[in-house]
Amino acid sequence: MYSKILIANRGEIAVRIIRACREMGIKTVAVYSTVDRESLHVGLADETICIGPAAASESYLKIPAIISAAEVSGADAIHPGYGFLSEDSAFAEKCVASNIDFIGPKHSIIKMMGDKIGGRQAAQNAGVPTIPGTKGALNNKREALEASEKIGFPLIIKAKAGGGGKGMRVVYSKSNFLKSFDLAKLEGEAAFGNGDVFIEKYLQNPRHIEVQVLGDKFNNYIHLGERDCSLQRRHQKIIEESPASNLPDKVREKMWSASIRLIQDIGYDSAGTIEFLVDDQYNFYFIEMNTRLQVEHPITEIITGIDLVKEQIKISAGEKLGITQQDVNFNNHAIECRINAESPTNFMPSPGKIIRYREPGGFGVRVDSGVYQGYDVVPYYDSLLAKLICFGKDRNEARIRMLRALDEYQIDGIETIIPLQYRILSSLYYEEGKIHTGLVESLLKEI
Ligand code: MV4
Numbered sequence: 001m002y003s004k005i006l007i008a009n010r011g012e013i014a015v016r017i018i019r020a021c022r023e024m025g026i027k028t029v030a031v032y033s034t035v036d037r038e039s040l041h042v043g044l045a046d047e048t049i050c051i052g053p054a055a056a057s058e059s060y061l062k063i064p065a066i067i068s069a070a071e072v073s074g075a076d077a078i079h080p081g082y083g084f085l086s087e088d089s090a091f092a093e094k095c096v097a098s099n100i101d102f103i104g105p106k107h108s109i110i111k112m113m114g115d116k117i118g119g120r121q122a123a124q125n126a127g128v129p130t131i132p133g134t135k136g137a138l139n140n141k142r143e144a145l146e147a148s149e150k151i152g153f154p155l156i157i158k159a160k161a162g163g164g165g166k167g168m169r170v171v172y173s174k175s176n177f178l179k180s181f182d183l184a185k186l187e188g189e190a191a192f193g194n195g196d197v198f199i200e201k202y203l204q205n206p207r208h209i210e211v212q213v214l215g216d217k218f219n220n221y222i223h224l225g226e227r228d229c230s231l232q233r234r235h236q237k238i239i240e241e242s243p244a245s246n247l248p249d250k251v252r253e254k255m256w257s258a259s260i261r262l263i264q265d266i267g268y269d270s271a272g273t274i275e276f277l278v279d280d281q282y283n284f285y286f287i288e289m290n291t292r293l294q295v296e297h298p299i300t301e302i303i304t305g306i307d308l309v310k311e312q313i314k315i316s317a318g319e320k321l322g323i324t325q326q327d328v329n330f331n332n333h334a335i336e337c338r339i340n341a342e343s344p345t346n347f348m349p350s351p352g353k354i355i356r357y358r359e360p361g362g363f364g365v366r367v368d369s370g371v372y373q374g375y376d377v378v379p380y381y382d383s384l385l386a387k388l389i390c391f392g393k394d395r396n397e398a399r400i401r402m403l404r405a406l407d408e409y410q411i412d413g414i415e416t417i418i419p420l421q422y423r424i425l426s427s428l429y430y431e432e433g434k435i436h437t438g439l440v441e442s443l444l445k446e447i
Contacts, residue, residue: 001317002026002076002101007041008066009081012370012386013293014041017079020309029073031066033059035378040370047073054380060084063091070100077101077316079309083382086292087114103316105215105270105291112266113289117160117198123286126265128258131277131285133200144181147199148174154202157184161192163288165235170202205438206277208232209244209284211259212300214311215268220321223256224304225330227296231424233347233440239421240296241335242303245395245433251282262289271297271312298368298389299334333398334391337406337421339369340383341414345447350415351379360408364391364401377414385416395433399425423447 005021006029007014014030018041021028030045035054042048049069052059059065061084070078078095080086080103092107104110112118117137120130133151137160138144148155148171157180159167167188171180181197189195212224228244229237244252259274273290297308306323315321341350357373369386371377377385390405392398406422424430429439 001319002313004029004046004073004075004077005103005313006031006066006070006073006075006078006100007045007081008060008078008085009083010036010039010041010060010370010381011384012368013081013295014039015044015370016368017081017309018044020307020313024310024313026313029069029075031060031069033380035380038375040372040375049073054378056084056381060381063088063094066091067094067098067100070095071098075100077103077313079103079313080292082292082295087290089114101316103270103312105268105272109266109268110291113291114163115160116158116163116288117196119288120198120286122266122289123262126258126262128262128274128286129284131200131203131287134198137196137198138181141178141181144199145178148177148181151199151201153177154204155199156202157181157197157199159184159188159192159194160196160198161188161194167191167197203277203279203285205436206230206279207244207436208275209247209255209278210273210275210290210294211255212294212297212308213259213263213268213272213274214308214315214321214323215263215270215272216315216321217269217318218320219264219267220324221260221264221268222321222323222325222328223259224300224306224308224328226252226255227299228435229296230435230437231440232437233444236340236347237296237338238340238417238440239335239337239424240299241333241395241398242299243330243333245435247278248282251278251284255284258284258286262286270315271308295338295384295387296336298366298387299336302334302366302389302391303330303332304328305331332391332393333395334389335398335402335425337388337402337418338384339386339388339409339411340417341377341385342383342417343415344417344420345444347417349379349383351377352414353377354411355413356410357412358408358410359386360388360405362405364398365389365405385411396431399431420444 004027051065089111092102095102185195231239366389
């Protein structure tokens, strides 16, 4: 087992990882940018190293600064958290070359899944359903036009190097296709330095359901159930839950076994997430795989009792999975609200000093926070302050408890999206489990 881990992240997830390390008897090294000197993760770590100025490109994304910090502190491994360098295969490779373990899967798998066409092909090879679409990248207009006619409209053009909603374009009719194709290629080139695109049939208001998986270095593979992450706005998730509601058990089980097939096929050796879109007929289709720990991992921890960060660390250090599929039991229902420092109406970031801060508590409530009273929320990074996770014996108890906890949460000095989450959770749509990726926008229109 490792004796020291460097956490290449900030905010609530850095705190989350430090807590797991502490329970495992592993020393921690926090890295921070100059504006994060007063951050919670810096206060909680055993050692701290300033790695640069506010701009992420000069600190949390600066590979040489992070590798040197690990070398100077004598860390055995780096945990990247989510975002920043967590899905940068070159970083993972650099860690290995520097004799430091990267806590995540093999860099070759990060690379394969970072390529959305590569992920699609991996799914198809494993017999996992994908959305009808093109086999590979489209080389020219003629090929693209032909494919678009075969697939039909509406369709979606996606960048090979995109993901998480970046580099996508929906096309409703043939007359707009070639213009969109050119624009999508230009966008891909500008955003990712890669203009390769592919197309898929466009599903209208699907549900976004993802399966949490774990694999070790000894060909043991398990799933930890699914999460419904349909409630999002502009690809930013705001409320997640596990298990997914209104999903027939037969479908759920098929999604689980498809996920296992995929990770078995590629020899996946960490915690990961298989994302699916599900249509109103309960057809499910693989869209992408995330090779990192996800923001919403706590809801899975709540219903399974399994600490995902500890599992990641143990797997990376070369331990065999101590859990078999039979050992995994699903209990209760969990919901997570992302407490973002944003306007609840226009979603503009709301940085500033938190002049009053009181967290909810009590039975069934977990708060994973990166902030405290008096903390100054800086505008340089994402706006996630904390995650509020509630569970209940069933979905409605979890929902009512979440409403109670949101009501109890006091954050003054900055705006948060708590009022919006309160509204969504009080809606009849949510109560009845009628959720899909278009619901937040349609509720916002009503308000
Ligand atoms: C789609 C789609 C409809 N049809 N692909 C957005 C994020 C990226 N992972 C894939 N995304 C989508 N791909 C086809 N063929 C709709 C979305 C989508 C979406 C997916 C998951 C969660 C929220 C979403 C919101 C809008 C669109």
